Amino acid sequence: MAKAKFEVPELQEYPQVPTIEPGAMAHLETFKAKPEFQEALGFPGELAENWQEQAIEAMGDMLGKYRSLKVYMDSCVKCGACTDKCHYYLGTKDPKNMPVARQDLMRKVYRRYFTLAGKFFPKLVGASDFTQEVLDDWYNYFHQCSQCRRCSVFCPYGIDTAEISMAAREIMDRIGLGDKYSNEIIGKVYRIGNNLGLPGPALEDTLEGLEEDVFDETGVEVKFPLDVKGADILLVTPSADFFAEPHVDGLIGYGKVFHEAGVSWTISSKASEAANFGMFIGSYENMRKVSLRIREAALELGVKRIVFGECGHAWRVAYAFLNTLAGPFDFLDQNYPVPQHILEFTLDEIEKGTLNIDKSLNDDMVLTFHDSCNVARATRMGDKPGGQFDIPRAVIKAVCNNYVDMPADSIREATFCCGGGGGLLTDDLMELRVKGAKPRMEALKSVTEEYGVTHMAAICAICKSQFTKVIPYYGFEMDQIVSVHQLVSNALILTGQNSESEEDKSEEDAA
Amino acid sequence: MSLAITVLFYLATVILVVGLAYRIWVYARVPAPLKIVTTPAPVTKAGVVLRMFREVAFFESLFKSNKLLWLLGVLFHFGLLLVLLRHLRYFINPVPAVIELVQPFGKYAAFAMIAGLLGLWVRRLVIDRVRYISAPSDHLILALLLLIGISGASMTFVSHVDIVGLKSFTMGLMTFDWKPLPPDLLLVIHLFLVAVLMIIFPYSKLLHGVGVFFSPTRNQVDNPREKRHLADWARKLEENS
Numbered sequence: 001m002a003k004a005k006f007e008v009p010e011l012q013e014y015p016q017v018p019t020i021e022p023g024a025m026a027h028l029e030t031f032k033a034k035p036e037f038q039e040a041l042g043f044p045g046e047l048a049e050n051w052q053e054q055a056i057e058a059m060g061d062m063l064g065k066y067r068s069l070k071v072y073m074d075s076c077v078k079c080g081a082c083t084d085k086c087h088y089y090l091g092t093k094d095p096k097n098m099p100v101a102r103q104d105l106m107r108k109v110y111r112r113y114f115t116l117a118g119k120f121f122p123k124l125v126g127a128s129d130f131t132q133e134v135l136d137d138w139y140n141y142f143h144q145c146s147q148c149r150r151c152s153v154f155c156p157y158g159i160d161t162a163e164i165s166m167a168a169r170e171i172m173d174r175i176g177l178g179d180k181y182s183n184e185i186i187g188k189v190y191r192i193g194n195n196l197g198l199p200g201p202a203l204e205d206t207l208e209g210l211e212e213d214v215f216d217e218t219g220v221e222v223k224f225p226l227d228v229k230g231a232d233i234l235l236v237t238p239s240a241d242f243f244a245e246p247h248v249d250g251l252i253g254y255g256k257v258f259h260e261a262g263v264s265w266t267i268s269s270k271a272s273e274a275a276n277f278g279m280f281i282g283s284y285e286n287m288r289k290v291s292l293r294i295r296e297a298a299l300e301l302g303v304k305r306i307v308f309g310e311c312g313h314a315w316r317v318a319y320a321f322l323n324t325l326a327g328p329f330d331f332l333d334q335n336y337p338v339p340q341h342i343l344e345f346t347l348d349e350i351e352k353g354t355l356n357i358d359k360s361l362n363d364d365m366v367l368t369f370h371d372s373c374n375v376a377r378a379t380r381m382g383d384k385p386g387g388q389f390d391i392p393r394a395v396i397k398a399v400c401n402n403y404v405d406m407p408a409d410s411i412r413e414a415t416f417c418c419g420g421g422g423g424l425l426t427d428d429l430m431e432l433r434v435k436g437a438k439p440r441m442e443a444l445k446s447v448t449e450e451y452g453v454t455h456m457a458a459i460c461a462i463c464k465s466q467f468t469k470v471i472p473y474y475g476f477e478m479d480q481i482v483s484v485h486q487l488v489s490n491a492l493i494l495t496g497q498n499s500e501s502e503e504d505k506s507e508e509d510a511a
Numbered sequence: 512m513s514l515a516i517t518v519l520f521y522l523a524t525v526i527l528v529v530g531l532a533y534r535i536w537v538y539a540r541v542p543a544p545l546k547i548v549t550t551p552a553p554v555t556k557a558g559v560v561l562r563m564f565r566e567v568a569f570f571e572s573l574f575k576s577n578k579l580l581w582l583l584g585v586l587f588h589f590g591l592l593l594v595l596l597r598h599l600r601y602f603i604n605p606v607p608a609v610i611e612l613v614q615p616f617g618k619y620a621a622f623a624m625i626a627g628l629l630g631l632w633v634r635r636l637v638i639d640r641v642r643y644i645s646a647p648s649d650h651l652i653l654a655l656l657l658l659i660g661i662s663g664a665s666m667t668f669v670s671h672v673d674i675v676g677l678k679s680f681t682m683g684l685m686t687f688d689w690k691p692l693p694p695d696l697l698l699v700i701h702l703f704l705v706a707v708l709m710i711i712f713p714y715s716k717l718l719h720g721v722g723v724f725f726s727p728t729r730n731q732v733d734n735p736r737e738k739r740h741l742a743d744w745a746r747k748l749e750e751n752s
Contacts, residue, residue, distance in 0.1 A: 020639050065744055067543040068727045074534075075722030078649050079584070080634070080641035081576040095643045104644065116714050117648070125715075126646030149728075152549045154576035156566070156584075157719055158728035160547065284544060284745065320546045320735045327739045337736050377549055380733055385551035413551060414575075 006431045008473045009091055009438045011445050017084040024094035030143045030428050033178035040187040041286055044176035051175045052130050056113050058174040059106075059167075063114065068163040073110045075157045076100060082151040082161075087416045088144055091435035096141045099151035099161040105137050106168055135177070142168040143179055144432055146422035147280065147313075148373035153413050162422070166282025169423075173281055182277045182423040189290055194239035194273035200226075203269055206242050214252060219498040222259045224251075224267070227301065231266035233258070234298050236274045236318070236339070237309025238461035246483045247464055250310050253485025254342050256492050260356070261349045265307075271297035274314035275461065279321075280423030291317065291325040304333040307340045310483060312372035312460030313421065315341060319379040341381050343391050343459065346488060350398045356493045359401050365455045366402040367487070368447050369393060370440065370467075371415035372460035386412075392459055392484055399491035404451045410443035418458075420466030433466060434473045441474045457484045513680070513692040516702050520684055523709035530713025531721060538725040544742035552733035559732050566729060583634065587627030587656075593620035594663070601681045621664040628657045652715065655708060662701040672698050 035045025048054065063070050082099040084090070089097040096102060104126065111118030111127035118127030128134060147162035172178065188197045198206075207224035214222045225231065235258075241251040258265045271294045278287030298306055306329075308318045318339045323329065329338045337344065349355050369392060381387040389412045397403050410416050419436030447453040458464050458481060468478040553559045565571040570588075573581045597617025600606045632653045635641050666672040676693035683690035692698065711717065724730065732738075741749075 017640075020643055022643075064541060065544065065742075067538060067541040067725060068547060070541050071538055071722045071725045071727075075716070075719040075726070077716045077719050078635075078641070078644050078646070079573075079580060079631075080638065080644065081573055081580055083640040083644065085576070095640065098640060098644065100644050117711075121648075123647065124651070125648045149549060152728050154572055156570055156573040156576075157723045158549055158566075158572065158726040160549065160728050163547065285748070288748070320548075323735055323739045324545060324741055324745070339736075378547070380550055380552075380554075383554070385554060385733065388550065413549075 006434070009435055011438065011442050011474060013446070015090070015439060015442050018090065018093040020095040020098075021093040022095055025088075025092045025097060025144060025432065026094070026140060028144065028429065028432055029140050030424070030426060031180040032139075033180045033183040037180065037183045037187050038173070038176060038178045040190065041173070041178075041183055041283070043173045043178060043183075046176045048176060051135075051177075054175045055130055055135075055171055056109075058171045059110065060114070062167050062170065063110075066163070066167065068160065069167050072103070072157075072159045072164060073107055073114075076103060076107065076159055079156065081154050081156060082159075085151050085154050086145075086161075087148070087150070087419060087439045088146070088432065088436045091419070091438035092144075092432065094144075096137065097144055099155075099159075102141055102145055103159065103161055103164050105134065105141055106164055109134060135172075138168055138172060139177060142172070143424065143429070146373070146417045146419065146424055146436070148417035148421055149377040150373065150414070150417065153377060165422070166279070168282075169280070170282035173283065178281070179423065181426040181428075182280050186277050186281070186286055186290065189273055189277075189293075193270055193293070195275050195277070196239040196243065198239055198242060198272065200269035200272075203242065203267075203272055207267065210248070210252060210255070214255065218494050220259070220494040220496055222255050222494065224255050225265065226267050227269050228264070228266035229301050231264045231301060231303055233263055233265035233305045233307050234271070234294075234301060234303040235265055235267050235307050235309060235342075236271055236294055236297075236314075237267070237342075238274045238311040238314060239272060240461040240465060241309055242272075244461075244465060245468070246479070246481055246486055247310075247461055249486035249489060250483030251485070253483065253487075253489035253492070254309060256489050256494060257342075257346050257349060257355065257485070260492065260494060261345075261354055266301060266303070268297035268301060270300070274308055274311045274318070276314060276317040277423055279313055279317055284325075287317065287321065288325045291322055294322070295326040295329075298329075299331065305336050305340060306332065306338060307342055307345055309342050310459040310461065310485060312374040312462060314461075316374040316378040341391075342485065343395055344381050346485070347382075347391050347395050347398075350395065355488075356495070357399055357491050358493055359399055359491055361491045362400040362487055363402070365400065365482075365487075366404070366451060366453045367396060367400050367455050367457055367482075368404055368406050368444065368453045369396060369411075369484075370406075370418065370456050370458045370463060371411050372458060372463050373415060373417045373421060375459060376413055376415045389413075392457075396457060396484060396487060399487050404447055404453060406443040406447050410439065416440045416443065418460070418463040418466040419470060421460075421462050425462050425466055434470050437466070437470045437474070441471065441476075444471075444476070445474075455480050455482050457482050457487060459484050512694070512699060513689075516692055516699065516706075517684065517689055519703070519706045523706040527709040527712055534713055534718060534721055538721070542742035542744065543727040543731070544745050546731055546733075546735040546740050547727050548731035548733050549728040550733055552731070554733050556732055559730060563724065563730060566723060580634065583627045583630040585627070586623045587631065590620040590622070590624030590627055593617045594624060594660075601678055602685060604678075604682060618667055621660055621667065625657065625660045625664065628653055628660060632657070648715065652711075652717070655704060659701065659704045659708065662697050662704065666695075666697050666701065670695075670697060
C-alpha cells in the first residue's frame with residue numbers, strides 16, 4: 001500500500017455520510033500559475049492593487065453572459081439535497097466541499113454586490129465583502145471541485161456547481177490568480193500541440209514504435225498514421241494515450257479496430273490532443289482557441305470524419321461544445337455524427353460483424369465499468385438518451401465473458417468522479433485526490449468482495465491516470481485499471497494474425 | 512387599519528408583479544452560450560416539456576436525492592397550492608364550481624403545509640450539514656410561512672373570521688371600490704405577513720419558483736451535434752477573429 005502524509009480514509013462496507021469537520025481541507029492549495037503562464041492565456045500575470053474591483057467587474061460581466069450563473073446564484077433554497085452528494089465532501093468531511101457551501105463562496109459575494117438584500121442586510125442573507133480571506137477560500141475550494149456535476153443531478157433546480165466553479169476560476173484568472181496545473185498545460189497546447197508537450201517528431205517515433213509492437217505480437221501490419229492527407233477519419237485522442245499505461249493499450253485497440261474496419265485514418269500533429277483544459281478554467285475564449293485546432297487540422301488534412309478517443313471531459317467538449325465553438329462542420333460527411341466517439345464506431349463494427357472477436361481471451365478478468373463523470377452527465381453516445389451508459393457496456397460485454405456493475409448509486413448518472421477530474425490531476429492535490437476517490441473505491445471493493453471483480457475498465461484519460469495512482473492507497477493494484485479498447489484489443493483477432501501470439505498475449509495479461 | 516392594509520396590498524402586488532416580470536426579463540435576456548444539459552436528457556422539445564413538468568409537478572430530482580426531504584417539500588408545496596386555490600373564492604364572484612370542489616381539501620391542506628414547514632425547519636436545525644449552510648434569512652422565511660399558515664388555519668378552525676366582510680374587502684381591492692376590513696387581529700396579522708411575503712418574493716431565494724424554468728441543465732434539448740447552438744456574444748467573437 002502506498003505511503004501517505006495524510007490519513008487515508010478507511011473504506012466502509014455501508015458508505016455513510018460523515019459529520020462535518022470545518023476547515024478539514026483548508027490547508028490544501030494547488031500551486032499558483034507564474035506570470036508567464038497567465039500571460040500566455042491572455043490573463044494578467046498577478047493580482048493588482050484593485051483586484052477586488054476587477055473581480056466584481058468580471059463577475060458582473062459573467063452574470064450577463066451566462067444564464068446558468070445568474071439563475072443559479074438566485075435559485076438555491078439551501079434545502080441540502082446536494083450536501084451528501086459530492087465525493088470530495090464524502091472523502092474529506094470538509095463542509096466547504098458540500099456543493100451548496102462551495103457555491104455559497106461565490107453566492108455570498110454575489111449577494112453583497114449584486115442584490116438589494118445583500119447590499120442592505122448582508123448578515124441576514126449571509127452576504128460578505130470580497131475580502132482577501134474570501135478570495136483565499138475561492139482559490140482553495142474552487143480547486144477542490146472536479147466539475148463532475150453529480151450535484152446537478154440531485155438538485156431540484158438543476159444547479160450545477162461545475163458552472164459556478166468554472167466561473168470562479170475565470171474570474172480569478174482575470175484578476176491574475178490562476179492555477180499552475182491547468183494554465184501551464186493550456187500554454188503547452190498552444191506552443192506544441194498537446195498537454196504532454198510532445199512535439200511532432202517524438203509523436204512519429206512513438207507511433208512507429210506502436211506499429212512495431214503490434215507487428216511483433218500479431219504479425220500483422222497495423223498502421224498508426226500521422227498527418228496523412230486525404231485520410232477518411234481524423235482521430236483526436238488524449239495525449240496520454242501515446243505514453244501512459246493503460247491508456248496506450250486503448251490506442252492500440254483503436255488502431256486495430258480501424259485496421260479491421262478497413263477505413264483510412266490519421267492522427268494530426270497539430271491536434272494531437274483531445275483534452276481541452278479551457279473548460280476546466282471556464283474560459284470560453286481559451287476553450288474555443290483549443291477547439292479551433294481540431295477544425296483547422298480537419299480542414300488541412302481533408303478528412304471526412306472526426307472520431308474522438310477515450311477521454312471524459314474531452315468528449316464533453318467534443319460532443320456538447322465543439323459544434324458551437326468550432327462549427328459548423330458542414331465540410332464533413334454528414335452520414336456520421338460529428339464528432340463520433342470511438343465506442344460508437346467500435347460498436348457499429350461489432351454489430352456489422354467486421355471484427356473477429358474471441359471473448360475467452362479476456363477470461364482472466366472479471367470486469368466492472370467506471371462511468372466517467374463528464375461522459376455520464378454531460379454527453380450522449382448513439383441516438384438515444386443513456387447511450388453513454390449502454391454503448392460502453394455493450395462493447396465490453398461483446399469482448400468479455402465476465403462483467404458486473406457496481407452498486408446502482410455509484411454508476412450511470414449517479415456515478416462518482418474518479419477524484420482527479422476538472423484540472424485537479426496534479427501531485428500538489430494528492431491528498432484531495434486520494435480522499436475524493438473514496439466513494440468509488442468503496443463501490444469497487446463491494447463488487448470485488450461480492451463478485452470477485454478483478455479489473456475496472458474506464459474510458460477517460462484522467463480517470464485512468466488518477467486510478468492507477470490512487471488505488472494503491474486503498475490496497476488495490478495499479479494494473480487493475482484497464483482501457484475499454486484494451487479489452488477490445490485483447491479479444492480482437494486480426495485478419496492474418498499468427499496463432500501462437502495469442503497465447504503469448506493471454507499469458508502477458510495474466511501476469 | 513383598513514387603509515394601511517389596503518395600501519400595503521397594492522404596494523405588495525406592484526412589487527411582486529414588477530419584480531417577477533423584471534426577473535423573468537433578466538433571465539430570458541441573459542444568453543446560455545453552451546449546451547450544458549444534465550444528461551441523460553430528452554432529445555426533443557416535447558421531451559424537455561415533459562421533463563420540466565415532472566420536475567415541477569413531482570420534484571423528480573429531489574425524489575432521486577432524498578426521500579424524506581422530498582416528502583416534506585411535497586407536503587408543503589402541494590398543501591400551499593390547495594390553500595391558494597381555495598383562497599380564490601375571496602377574489603372571484605360568484606365562486607366557480609371547481610373552487611367550491613377544492614374548498615374542503617383546501618381547508619385541511621393547511622395542516623399538510625404546516626407539517627411540511629415544521630419538518631423542513633426541524634431538518635434545518637438537526638442535520639449538521641443543513642445547519643451549516645443556513646443563513647438567518649433561511650430560518651426567517653420558514654418562520655414567516657409558518658406564521659402565515661398558522662394564522663390562516665386559526666381563522667378556519669379556531670376563531671372564525673367575518674367571511675362576508677372579508678370578501679367585500681377583497682372584492683373592493685379588486686374593483687378599486689374600497690370597503691373596510693373586518694376588525695380581527697388574526698386577519699390583520701395574516702394579511703400583513705402575506706404582504707411581506709409578496710414583497711420579499713422577487714428579492715429572495717423564493718425566486719427558485721421562477722429559476723427552475725430557466726435552468727439550462729433542465730430546459731435544454733440534448734442535440735448539440737445535430738444543431739449548432741450559438742449565443743450572440745459568441746457570434747461576435749467569431750466575427751472579430
